[in-house]
Amino acid sequence: xxxxxxxxxxxxxxxxxxxxxxxxxxxxxxxxxxxxxxxxxxxxxxxxxxxxxxxxxxxxxxxxxxxxxxxxxxxxxxxxxxxxxxxxxxxxxxxxxxxxxxxxxxxxxxxxxxxxxxxxxxxxxxxxxxxxxxxxxxxxxxxxxxxxxxxxxxxxxxxxxxxxxxxxxxxxxxxxxxxxxxxxxxxxxxxxxxxxxxxxxxxxxxxxxxxxxxxxxxxxxxxxxxxxxxxxxxxxxxxxxxxxxxxxxxxxxxxxxxxxxxxxxxxxxxxxxxxxxxxxxxxxxxxxxxxxxxxxxxxxxxxxxxxxxxxxxxxxxxxxxxxxxxxxxxxxxxxxxxxxxxxxxxxxxxxxxxxxxxxxxxxxxxxxxxxxxxxxxxxxxxxxxxxxxxxxxxxxxxxxxxxxxxxxxxxxxxxxxxxxxxxxxxxxxxxxxxxxxxxxxxxxxxxxxxxxxxxxxxxxxxxxxxxxxxxxxxxxxxxxxxxxxxxxxxxxxxxxxxxxxxxxxxxxxxxxxxxxxxxxxxxxxxxxxxxxxxxxxxxxxxxxxxxxxx
Amino acid sequence: xxxxxxxxxxxxxxxxxxxxxxxxxxxxxxxxxxxxxxxxxxxxxxxxxxxxxxxxxxxxxxxxxxxxxxxxxxxxxxxxxxxxxxxxxxxxxxxxxxxxxxxxxxxxxxxxxxxxxxxxxxxxxxxxxxxxxxxxxxxxxxxxxxxxxxxxxxxxxxxxxxxxxxxxxxxxxxxxxxxxxxxxxxxxxxxxxxxxxxxxxxxxxxxxxxxxxxxxxxxxxxxxxxxxxxxxxxxxxxxxxxxxxxxxxxxxxxxxxxxxxxxxxxxxxxxxxxxxxxxxxxxxxxxxxxxxxxxxxxxxxxxxxxxxxxx
Numbered sequence: 001x002x003x004x005x006x007x008x009x010x011x012x013x014x015x016x017x018x019x020x021x022x023x024x025x026x027x028x029x030x031x032x033x034x035x036x037x038x039x040x041x042x043x044x045x046x047x048x049x050x051x052x053x054x055x056x057x058x059x060x061x062x063x064x065x066x067x068x069x070x071x072x073x074x075x076x077x078x079x080x081x082x083x084x085x086x087x088x089x090x091x092x093x094x095x096x097x098x099x100x101x102x103x104x105x106x107x108x109x110x111x112x113x114x115x116x117x118x119x120x121x122x123x124x125x126x127x128x129x130x131x132x133x134x135x136x137x138x139x140x141x142x143x144x145x146x147x148x149x150x151x152x153x154x155x156x157x158x159x160x161x162x163x164x165x166x167x168x169x170x171x172x173x174x175x176x177x178x179x180x181x182x183x184x185x186x187x188x189x190x191x192x193x194x195x196x197x198x199x200x201x202x203x204x205x206x207x208x209x210x211x212x213x214x215x216x217x218x219x220x221x222x223x224x225x226x227x228x229x230x231x232x233x234x235x236x237x238x239x240x241x242x243x244x245x246x247x248x249x250x251x252x253x254x255x256x257x258x259x260x261x262x263x264x265x266x267x268x269x270x271x272x273x274x275x276x277x278x279x280x281x282x283x284x285x286x287x288x289x290x291x292x293x294x295x296x297x298x299x300x301x302x303x304x305x306x307x308x309x310x311x312x313x314x315x316x317x318x319x320x321x322x323x324x325x326x327x328x329x330x331x332x333x334x335x336x337x338x339x340x341x342x343x344x345x346x347x348x349x350x351x352x353x354x355x356x357x358x359x360x361x362x363x364x365x366x367x368x369x370x371x372x373x374x375x376x377x378x379x380x381x382x383x384x385x386x387x388x389x390x391x392x393x394x395x396x397x398x399x400x401x402x403x404x405x406x407x408x409x410x411x412x413x414x415x416x417x418x419x420x421x422x423x424x425x426x427x428x429x430x431x432x433x434x435x436x437x438x439x440x441x442x443x444x445x446x447x448x449x450x451x452x453x454x455x456x457x458x459x460x461x462x463x464x465x466x467x468x469x470x471x472x473x474x475x476x477x478x479x480x481x482x483x484x485x486x487x488x489x490x491x492x493x494x495x496x497x498x499x500x501x502x503x504x505x506x507x508x509x510x511x512x513x514x515x516x517x518x519x520x521x522x523x524x525x526x527x528x529x530x531x532x533x534x535x536x537x538x539x540x541x542x543x544x545x546x547x548x549x550x
Numbered sequence: 551x552x553x554x555x556x557x558x559x560x561x562x563x564x565x566x567x568x569x570x571x572x573x574x575x576x577x578x579x580x581x582x583x584x585x586x587x588x589x590x591x592x593x594x595x596x597x598x599x600x601x602x603x604x605x606x607x608x609x610x611x612x613x614x615x616x617x618x619x620x621x622x623x624x625x626x627x628x629x630x631x632x633x634x635x636x637x638x639x640x641x642x643x644x645x646x647x648x649x650x651x652x653x654x655x656x657x658x659x660x661x662x663x664x665x666x667x668x669x670x671x672x673x674x675x676x677x678x679x680x681x682x683x684x685x686x687x688x689x690x691x692x693x694x695x696x697x698x699x700x701x702x703x704x705x706x707x708x709x710x711x712x713x714x715x716x717x718x719x720x721x722x723x724x725x726x727x728x729x730x731x732x733x734x735x736x737x738x739x740x741x742x743x744x745x746x747x748x749x750x751x752x753x754x755x756x757x758x759x760x761x762x763x764x765x766x767x768x769x770x771x772x773x774x775x776x777x778x779x780x781x782x783x784x785x786x787x788x789x790x791x792x793x794x795x796x797x798x799x800x801x802x803x804x805x806x807x808x809x810x811x812x813x814x815x816x817x818x819x820x821x822x823x824x825x826x827x828x829x830x831x832x833x834x835x836x837x838x839x840x841x842x843x844x845x846x847x848x849x850x851x852x853x854x855x856x857x858x859x860x861x
Contacts, residue, residue, distance in 0.1 A: 343617075
């Protein structure tokens with residue numbers, strides 16, 4: 001194992017000093033664009049996904065603004081249908097799937113392993129450019145008529161609409177390869193590049209989460225690629241696969257689509273859970289209770305994620321027996337989810353808790369994910385799902401999981417690792433104000449949607465009946481608070497970059513390995529290859545020097 | 551257990567709705583209590599175990615029994631939830647013996663209903679109180695979903711296959727129908743109304759058919775037909791751009807057709823466009839196909855009278 005870390009090829013053109021801080025080791029725009037350093041690739045991903053988040057957020061605010069009043073508010077029906085579709089497509093494919101694994105994971109995963117880089121640095125750079133290439137197709141689609149099918153591209157509507165479906169589908173198809181390559185890279189890195197002493201039982205839970213996610217990325221994404229390719233073939237060649245006019249079956253598309261897209265939900269949420277583990281351990285100064293159970297629950301979610309796609313089809317005309325099986329399997333997801341929540345709460349007990357901004361996001365995650373998970377019980381129960389399916393209740397449910405879960409995890413992780421990545425501290429007061437606005441705004445936006453959904457408001461509606469107006473108004477006002485929160489956060493990070501105080505090596509006093517190397521990390525991550533002698537959360541075994549915040 | 555005017559749920563308008571609501575409220579109270587406990591424990595820990603100088607976190611020990619309890623304990627609970635959900639689902643999915651069959655056809659963007667006697671209606675269905683009804687649903691174009699919140703039921707309308715739902719209306723009055731599966735431009739306009747009548751009134755309706763209310767002016771009747779037949783999902787009356795030509799200022803106008811000819815909008819053109827919409831297509835409106843509408847002469851006259859008012 002000791003030799004493993006020295007086998008990474010480093011093909012830097014000018015052989016810069018590996019002990020120099022990675023931000024200063026080389027200069028100039030080209031040193032970023034063709035870098036093989038996982039940290040710089042992580043930063044490039046970070047900037048890209050944040051841009052995508054801004055675009056997706058813009059569409060979200062536009063959709064909410066349109067729904068503020070009945071009838072025409074700021075756009076017509078066709079523009080609205082494009083706006084909600086683009087919100088979904090951009091948020092899912094360009095932001096949330098690459099957010100934690102490709103941006104934070106790229107930066108942190110090799111350092112937590114004690115490695116110098118990922119196993120295949122060139123492949124890592126390639127996967128970034130594949131992502132950019134796919135994003136270009138998506139961008140082209142947006143300016144050439146955009147898409148009005150919803151992010152699910154359900155047939156036969158996606159066959160008949162005149163909007164720019166094919167470029168968008170190709171974009172998602174191409175970005176899938178980026179996801180697969182990142183997954184492969186992480187799997188090999190975790191297996192082969194762990195530092196001496198970094199055994200599987202000492203791995204940070206962030207790694208366990210990303211490892212599970214990578215398995216899903218590698219196994220599920222090809223199914224999406226095949227499905228989208230079949231869609232293109234049907235549209236171009238008239239092959240009868242999904243369109244009943246050509247002898248196809250539209251429900252088959254839904255099976256294929258969700259066979260990827262349900263596991264994709266776990267590609268999104270498992271990394272969020274992974275980040276929360278790291279934050280809770282650091283801010284309670286305590287190991288996560290039930291380490292092995294939490295680690296295995298990530299793998300269990302990855303596995304179960306493949307078996308529950310049918311719960312998106314309960315009212316699609318699937319057989320009653322199939323709905324029964326999928327309902328039963330869906331309930332099993334509650335078990336690993338519950339294991340995580342119970343163990344996190346147990347970790348707080350007898351910890352030494354400090355409520356800094358990353359911890360606020362981690363605790364918000366537990367609260368919001370609990371609501372997201374419990375409202376999943378309603379939807380798993382067949383009789384109730386038949387009423388709630390395709391209403392705003394579902395919209396609110398998955399936003400509690402995707403935003404209340406993944407985005408809270410992503411933003412919490414960004415706050416947590418920001419000093420390590422940039423070498424700068426940020427204004428904690430401003431960060432707390434931003435958190436407060438995000439937390440309040442999010443709940444106002446989506447609690448209103450739960451209620452109107454259970455009262456029967458269908459989703460993807462440009463206009464609505466008068467009885468729903470009050471809920472739409474409240475929800476839209478919530479979206480403004482939420483938007484203000486994210487803008488405050490953006491300003492806070494920009495101020496930090498411009499004039500933030502210099503961060504010490506370990507500003508949180510964490511025992512984890514990534515905080516033991518200088519801040520920002522040297523090009524080779526560590527001055528010398530570390531030997532791991534204790535777990536990342538063993539505060540009782542860590543020395544005073546290791547935990548020092550100075 | 552549940553009050554009929556529940557804040558979270560719509561009115562119960564079918565015999566099966568109450569059962570679904572009982573389940574909903576059961577899971578709701580469970581979730582609320584569970585969340586409250588989690589939050590209470592979190593707040594207790596945050597306050598009680600906040601970081602103090604000199605006080606260290608207690609190292610984590612092993613408690614296998616506790617782990618096993620909260621890993622496998624919930625299995626019992628979720629098994630119960632699964633069972634209840636499936637039981638009520640099956641109960642609501644099966645049509646009672648002797649149910650009246652109503653054919654439902656979804657198309658962009660209206661619902662067409664056919665009664666057992668063969669007569670049809672668009673976007674408006676009348677049902678007798680207390681009689682089980684089975685809806686046999688299909689689609690003529692893309693996916694739709696026939697959603698009746700008052701009955702807590704929905705089912706997709708899938709082109710190329712039949713699906714069905716069944717319920718028994720238990721209250722006189724109106725039930726709202728939505729399309730719940732996204733189907734394009736006027737998805738949110740694909741609404742219908744179910745009126746529940748006493749069995750006597752329903753029989754009278756079947757015998758006599760739909761007539762204009764006595765004393766209603768033709769243009770007023772035309773305005774109601776404009777909405778009832780879902781003309782409003784494709785044709786605006788205020789000049790707004792929609793999939794079909796606007797009716798504002800249409801009457802008497804010289805319209806250019808897709809084949810290059812010119813037509814004056816008069817009685818004959820309107821009648822032909824309702825009965826055989828594909829005969830003449832206005833230039834610039836070729837992407838969406840309007841289906842034929844089988845309206846009677848008095849109804850067509852009423853629509854024409856209404857159009858004349860839209861200057």
